[in-house]
Amino acid sequence: MIGKLVVENVRTRPVPTLLSILLIAVPVTLILILVGLSHGLVNDSQRRALGVGADILLRAPSSNLMSMSTATIPQELIPKLLTFPHVVAATGVVTQSAGGLLETVTGIDPAAFNRMSGGFEFVEGHTFQKPDDIILDRYYAEQKKVHAGGKIHLMNRDWNVAGIVEPGKLSHIFVQIGVLQDLFSTPGMVSQIYLKLDDSKNTDAVVADLKSKLPGYPVYSMRDLVSMTSVDALPVLSTFTHVIIGIGVLIAFVVVCLSMYMAVLQRTREIGILKAIGAPKIFILQMILAEALIMGFGGTVFGILLSYGTRALLHSLVPSSLPQAVVYIWWPISGGIALGAALLGALYPGFSAAQKDPIAALSYE
């Protein structure tokens, strides 16, 4: 019977209920976008790192994983690394910021990079032919709306788009390593070196060997690198997520509190009637909380649908910069947050309704 009362109450005030659901959906969507972007960016970065085909990464001294390392490793180190046992291929790359959001240009030695990664899969065009040639992956090309043979302006100069390749190999933007070294006055220097071994089983032994012989150089197996760049390993993201959750709870709390407070005011007389026919306080409270639960549940479902909308929008506008993953485990979490906040928001109106004096409530016009 409470269910019937609640459903009829919702049906008689559809606009305020729908507005509340919409407003509760906003923080749910925000949480899902944030978590989706965090996972999307990390997954994308891991996929591209593994796409190099290397077993080990060697970075510049004093660099850390979360920052872009400057080109401070002498290129002469590469032939020396090839003399280490089990190392069958080595390639150095230079990374530079392209200026845009999360945009990185990577300078590669095409021959060595192709040997290690298996080569690019060209969608359009061809490999580098001239110094100002640039290769883009399909996502970045779609985002910038350019095709092979076109021009793109990056790092204060124009580049010829030589080819467009399938995504998933280290970077979205590639130029020749020498060109990038000259451009940033770091000739003969690389940012990091990738190593391929004869057998992946030898990775730990080679990592240990490299660490002992090249003190100061951070050396990672690609397997460890992937686990170290997981979303959980990024404390800043976790803090940011908590802040968004806090804002979400606040929004859902205030929205439901206001909406249910207004609903209780509007229904003062009905609450008086229920009390007159013997409804105990818990009955009135349950009725108000059940209505808040409907709003919280509706807001969760609508928020999830909205997050698919933002995902489609981001994918069509900025497919390479902001990949938004669908993280199913966060559906119940964000739903729980919305429902919890909705219940909290309904507590005050619920208690105030339950406490109403039946005589005063019955005379309310």
Next chain:
Amino acid sequence: MSDPIISIRKLRKVFRVGEVDIEALRGVDLDVPRGEFLSVVGPSGSGKSTLFHIVGGLTPPTSGTVLVGGEDLSKLGDEGRTRLRQKTVGFVFQKFNLLPTLTAGDNIEVARYIAGNRNGPDPEFLRILELLGITHRLNHKPNALSGGEQQRVAIARALVNRPAILLADEPTGNLDSENSAAVLGLLRGLNRRLGQTVLMITHNPEAAAYGDRIVRMQDGRIVA
């Protein structure tokens, strides 16, 4: 007449309005035998509505004793009065006071549900519904019913848990004369056929005449 179902002694009720105490009831003594149809008349402010609210368990007395079905209301807390409203008394109001979002049938069912009665309607209640003439209108919401029909639904709701006392506060105040006569006739019929105790408050002397007995209130006291 049998022992009183309502027995009131030295009942006082004082309301505090701002910093002023208003004495609505000033020592009321009243006995209502089981099965009586009692009409309470009096001008506005005479205290008859306050008496109705106290007997119905909507508000506690300030002092005195109010025995309803053997239970002393002056000793009942909020929970006890809630229980009284579920089981012992049924209300009929001037403004019908049906829940507008529910159908007539659900308005009756909600009262049954709140009283903890999960069984369907008993044969006697089905007879009451027939007597009230609303069985064909139970699927309609209040806004689709006439005033007379709404008041008959309210009477059915008040009786669904077979309360010892039916309290009616100006039950014909919002009805035309034809519907007023019908509703009063129904109350009279329920009293006569089922032995239902009825306590009715009214301004209207013609309505009051339907009762077995009339008591008159003035200035918070019973004067006749």
